[in-house]
Amino acid sequence: MKKILHLSFFILFAAAYSQNISNYEYVSIAAKTGKFESAKYGLSGILSSKLKAGKYEVVSESNDSWPEAAKNNPCGVLKAEIEDTSTFLKNKIQVNFKDCSGKTVASFEGKSNIKEYEPGFKDALNVALRNLPASNPEKLAVITETPKQPVAIATEPVKSTSNQTPNSGAKTENKAETFSNGTLNLNRIFISDSQFILASPNNSTPYAIFKATTKKEVYRVQLQDGSQTLGYIEHGNIVIELPNADGSYRKEIFEETVIMAY
Structure with missing residues (x-):
């Protein structure tokens, strides 16, 4: 039985980047x-x-x-x-x-x-x-840096200086770490010092992309449906702020986990 392809791809992909x-x-x-x-x-x-x-x-x-x-x-x-x-x-x-x-x-x-x-x-x-087939892509939409209104984040303030490099301690090796919210198991994959993604290990559809802000361990987040919000690292967990219908925000917490192989 053929698997159903997901049509809502990450970051405004107009066409499914599948096996072509x-x-x-x-x-x-x-x-x-x-x-x-x-x-x-x-x-x-x-x-x-x-x-x-x-x-x-x-x-x-x-x-x-x-x-x-x-x-x-x-x-x-x-x-x-x-x-x-x-x-x-x-x-x-x-x-x-x-x-x-x-x-x-x-x-x-x-x-x-x-x-x-x-x-x-x-x-x-x-x-x-x-x-080798010729390239015939749907053009990628350029996302401008216009996130939603700033959201208050309940984290301890981090002291910084003008010479500090955002997230300078981020890992850049291509090493996958697994995080779970209790339902989804996602791999964290570092794209660069200031950018990483959460992606399912079972397919090539990323769940979210994190881009560093000027504050350490606080990120602008692009979700799978193209919407933007904020995320941050809290006690080693990855936290994404998701909007509620009334305009308030809730936390979606991904904790680092170890997947046992038998």
Whole structure:
């Protein structure tokens, strides 16, 4: 039985970014996959050229230089990883395209009969990318920084100085931590020093994106339906303020949890 696709996607995605990389416009190329460096033998350059020929915009791994639309919608950026899958007899290259939650959207593998490494890897990569579809995305909507009226947050004030960097202690490694509100189990995935997402480990639909404010551990939050609110870290928990019908706000608290595997 086919699974029903969710139509309400994160951050005003006008179309479902499902299993088709042509729905994406932006791609970053990983510098290394495991121990294999993508620049080796000029492979990352070949991949970049092929992507650009397919009307994709290649962006750096660091989001500092990303276009505004990509910065505001990090889950509209695919990550391409070049992997050496060679056997004893053949040079093989696999290119995996992953979304912001680490889920593989598409994989392309090519093999070559050329035994020498450099020409063999290049040939295998070109074979792998023969069926790379052209980009034909729904344009990402740029979200302006116009959050709702400020909401009072019941947290202890944090002293800061003009030289303090917001959330400077945030983790930047691609390490998933699991948080639960009792119903949902979501992974926290850091996009950058000042940005992380909560996403379901079972699909590529992010639940919320958190962008740092000038106050430590307080974030502007973009919810799955496109609405904006505030969130913060309290006693190690992730708290999101959700509006009630009467205009007041309630807390949705996600506590860090350990999922036991049997």
